Amino acid sequence: MSGIKGKVIAVTGAGSGIGEATALHLAGQGGRLVLGGRRKDRLDAVVDRITARGGSAVGSVVDVTRRADLKRLTDTAVDRFGRLDVLVSNAGTMAISPFDELRQDDWDAMVATHVTGLLNGIGAALPVFRRQRSGHFVNVASTAAHVVKSPQGVYAATKTAVKVLSEGLRQESGPDLRVTLVSPGFTDTEGVGRGASPEAAAALVRQRDEIAMPPSAVASAIGYAIEQPDGIDIGEIVVRPTAQA
Numbered sequence: 001m002s003g004i005k006g007k008v009i010a011v012t013g014a015g016s017g018i019g020e021a022t023a024l025h026l027a028g029q030g031g032r033l034v035l036g037g038r039r040k041d042r043l044d045a046v047v048d049r050i051t052a053r054g055g056s057a058v059g060s061v062v063d064v065t066r067r068a069d070l071k072r073l074t075d076t077a078v079d080r081f082g083r084l085d086v087l088v089s090n091a092g093t094m095a096i097s098p099f100d101e102l103r104q105d106d107w108d109a110m111v112a113t114h115v116t117g118l119l120n121g122i123g124a125a126l127p128v129f130r131r132q133r134s135g136h137f138v139n140v141a142s143t144a145a146h147v148v149k150s151p152q153g154v155y156a157a158t159k160t161a162v163k164v165l166s167e168g169l170r171q172e173s174g175p176d177l178r179v180t181l182v183s184p185g186f187t188d189t190e191g192v193g194r195g196a197s198p199e200a201a202a203a204l205v206r207q208r209d210e211i212a213m214p215p216s217a218v219a220s221a222i223g224y225a226i227e228q229p230d231g232i233d234i235g236e237i238v239v240r241p242t243a244q245a
């Protein structure tokens with residue numbers, strides 16, 4: 001029996017990229033998936049792929065910036081499968097630009113998605129985990145939480161917040177809960193450069209196309225943390241292509 005088999009796992013940002021790869025990987029190991037994201041058609045497509053392979057998954061349209069949506073996601077897990085074992089907080093936006101462009105809506109979106117979104121997930125899942133006396137938070141940050149590179153200041157700050165919140169949560173989580181921070185480097189997804197300023201987007205896409213690793217590499221890292229025995233907490237994983245400086 002793998003340590004993933006039978007676990008009820010909610011994943012945000014599950015309609016594409018790392019979230020999609022994670023959902024497929026975990027469902028392939030026998031996890032029961034609850035998938036959240038804003039685009040229903042993308043969630044439905046992932047659910048269909050999982051069920052076509054004999055797996056178990058349900059989708060829920062979720063905007064992580066809304067507290068009630070995260071509550072609906074965790075409620076869906078409990079109503080459908082009777083419990084929630086893992087919340088993978090992965091939803092994100094890489095709308096990167098230099099400060100001088102004053103793209104304040106993008107700054108707000110990164111804070112809302114990565115910081116408020118993570119807190120909304122903690123707020124929804126923590127009571128469930130406490131009630132069950134077990135549960136696992138897996139929070140997706142970035143290598144930008146470790147090294148700041150211009151013009152990624154706002155993005156890096158919000159991902160650093162993910163790192164800090166994860167460690168604070170870990171210290172308070174006690175013997176029953178686990179908290180894992182996963183920091184990917186360049187990963188080959190549609191989100192790289194999306195919403196970024198044209199110059200930043202071109203540089204990011206060029207680098208992605210030259211050196212990025214497949215999203216399945218991040219999915220495997222997340223699976224490794226989840227499959228550990230209950231008493232073992234993988235605190236942090238940094239996974240990047242070898243070619244990334």
Ligand SMILES: NC(=O)c1ccc[n+]([C@@H]2O[C@H](COP(=O)([O-])OP(=O)(O)OC[C@H]3O[C@@H](n4cnc5c(N)ncnc54)[C@H](OP(=O)(O)O)[C@@H]3O)[C@@H](O)[C@H]2O)c1
Nearest residue numbers: 013016017018038039063064091092142184186187189191
């Ligand atoms: N690709 C990389 O090189 C890289 C490196 C380090 C870290 N990361 C991080 O990895 C995570 C996944 O990114 P990705 O590369 O897989 O890009 P992606 O394919 O664009 O995935 C991001 C997902 O998040 C969802 N999302 C965005 N805002 C949301 C919101 N407010 N509520 C709910 N869902 C939302 C998007 O779906 P909807 O638009 O349908 O909601 C999308 O499916 C992000 O946190 C990103 O910062 C990526």
